[in-house]
Amino acid sequence: MSAHPSFLAVRGEVVHFTADPAEQGESACEHIPDGLLVISDGHVLHCGPANALLPNLPTDARHFDYRGKLILPGFIDTHTHYAQTAALASHGEQLTAWLEKYTFPAERQFANPAHAAAEANFFCDQLLRNGTTTAMAFATVHPASVDAIFAAAHARQMRLIAGKVLMDRNCPAYLHEDADTGDAHTRALIEKWHGRARLAYAVTPRFVPTSTPEQLRRIGRLLADIPGLYLQSHLAEQRAEVAWVAKLHPEARSYLDVYERHGLLGARSLYAHCIWLDDEDRRRMALHGAAVSFCPTSNLFLGSGLFDLARARQFGLRVGLGTDIGAGTSFSLLQTLNEAYKVLQLGGQTLTPEQGFYIATLGGARALCLDEFIGSFAAGREADFIVLDPKATPLLEYRMSRATTRTERLFVLMTLGDDRCVAATHILGEPASTRHT
Numbered sequence: 001m002s003a004h005p006s007f008l009a010v011r012g013e014v015v016h017f018t019a020d021p022a023e024q025g026e027s028a029c030e031h032i033p034d035g036l037l038v039i040s041d042g043h044v045l046h047c048g049p050a051n052a053l054l055p056n057l058p059t060d061a062r063h064f065d066y067r068g069k070l071i072l073p074g075f076i077d078t079h080t081h082y083a084q085t086a087a088l089a090s091h092g093e094q095l096t097a098w099l100e101k102y103t104f105p106a107e108r109q110f111a112n113p114a115h116a117a118a119e120a121n122f123f124c125d126q127l128l129r130n131g132t133t134t135a136m137a138f139a140t141v142h143p144a145s146v147d148a149i150f151a152a153a154h155a156r157q158m159r160l161i162a163g164k165v166l167m168d169r170n171c172p173a174y175l176h177e178d179a180d181t182g183d184a185h186t187r188a189l190i191e192k193w194h195g196r197a198r199l200a201y202a203v204t205p206r207f208v209p210t211s212t213p214e215q216l217r218r219i220g221r222l223l224a225d226i227p228g229l230y231l232q233s234h235l236a237e238q239r240a241e242v243a244w245v246a247k248l249h250p251e252a253r254s255y256l257d258v259y260e261r262h263g264l265l266g267a268r269s270l271y272a273h274c275i276w277l278d279d280e281d282r283r284r285m286a287l288h289g290a291a292v293s294f295c296p297t298s299n300l301f302l303g304s305g306l307f308d309l310a311r312a313r314q315f316g317l318r319v320g321l322g323t324d325i326g327a328g329t330s331f332s333l334l335q336t337l338n339e340a341y342k343v344l345q346l347g348g349q350t351l352t353p354e355q356g357f358y359i360a361t362l363g364g365a366r367a368l369c370l371d372e373f374i375g376s377f378a379a380g381r382e383a384d385f386i387v388l389d390p391k392a393t394p395l396l397e398y399r400m401s402r403a404t405t406r407t408e409r410l411f412v413l414m415t416l417g418d419d420r421c422v423a424a425t426h427i428l429g430e431p432a433s434t435r436h437t
């Protein structure tokens with residue numbers, strides 16, 4: 001704490017969560033129509049009604065007046081690939097053909113550090129423009145690609161969890177590396193980046209088919225050697241992929257079982273998709289405390305299937321939301337919620353707007369074991385927040401004028417909203433991205 005802390009006072013309609021609304025109901029959502037966030041040295045000091053807090057503000061506080069707009073904690077994208085921006089909107093294939101035709105060639109470009117730096121900067125700017133203040137991201141197999149994304153996030157003071165992709169089989173020769181080299185590069189990158197400022201390292205095997213049992217064993221050892229590391233990968237995304245894993249691992253009970261046998265399941269393990277699981281898989285994930293990233297735009301785009309959120313909840317799994325760029329089709333977590341709602345509708349389930357905004361904020365923070373730092377406006381949290389304009393477009397303004405409750409307004413925002421609604425994104429209190437529209 002510096003001798004002269006700089007106070008910020010941010011006024012607007014505050015919405016955040018203190019618990020999971022699926023468990024706690026209405027009371028999980030704190031909604032302050034004329035609210036004030038008081039921020040000191042980048043952290044939340046108070047969050048409450050403006051009329052109660054304004055009289056006690058230090059006289060030198062800097063004011064941000066966002067009345068007429070909503071103030072929420074920054075969105076948390078729990079699964080994305082920064083090196084796949086160029087693969088967005090690539091037509092016509094399901095997972096394995098899509099990887100070969102579009103994704104691997106896009107990732108190949110990251111052998112060039114200048115390309116990696118340019119893409120990393122563009123990606124982080126897209127996150128901020130969309131109100132995403134924290135992400136968990138795949139880089140590529142190239143160590144310089146990890147340097148580039150951590151450097152870009154660091155320059156913006158963003159929270160970021162990322163790692164170098166590990167692949168030692170079933171991939172193009174130009175992305176292949178042996179288990180020894182992958183292990184050595186990963187250890188060096190951990191040394192360089194893990195725990196530096198707001199950055200953390202995730203060991204990143206692409207998925208079971210692209211790692212030999214030897215590589216998986218080494219990853220298990222690495223996770224056991226260095227406490228606090230994350231693990232990110234894909235699990236049970238498509239039926240053909242599950243059948244491929246069964247063929248590669250006849251000894252395993254299931255796809256999940258391969259990860260479990262190698263020590264890749266823990267509280268800091270985050271698995272994207274988890275569509276084609278059975279209840280024993282869910283039980284075992286819950287037992288180890290592993291978390292899920294639900295990536296609805298990707299699941300629809302690649303034709304992967306419908307994630308069963310109700311079942312994940314029944315087993316007590318932590319679930320965050322992921323864009324999964326570039327199989328996913330939007331950087332916007334608002335648009336991701338829009339598609340999440342539709343995926344659940346197709347599965348005979350529903351998503352209340354409060355549950356939706358919870359998983360995009362505090363739920364994501366919990367999935368990433370970061371809820372003591374981000375995801376809500378509880379005192380002491382890092383002041384990453386976004387300002388949403390409910391009248392950002394003529395259509396939004398029209399539809400909003402007919403919305404009578406908080407719930408209805410949040411639903412309109414998550415159904416019709418996108419980056420145009422994000423009037424500002426603040427990192428550690430300070431504006432990091434502002435729209436002038």
Ligand code: GUN
Pocket residue numbers: 081095099103206207234237298324327
């Ligand atoms: N499975 C293995 N690699 C990938 C990837 O890059 N994207 C998606 N959606 N699934 C994968």
Ligand code: ZN
Pocket residue numbers: 079080081234272324
């Ligand atoms: Zn992915």
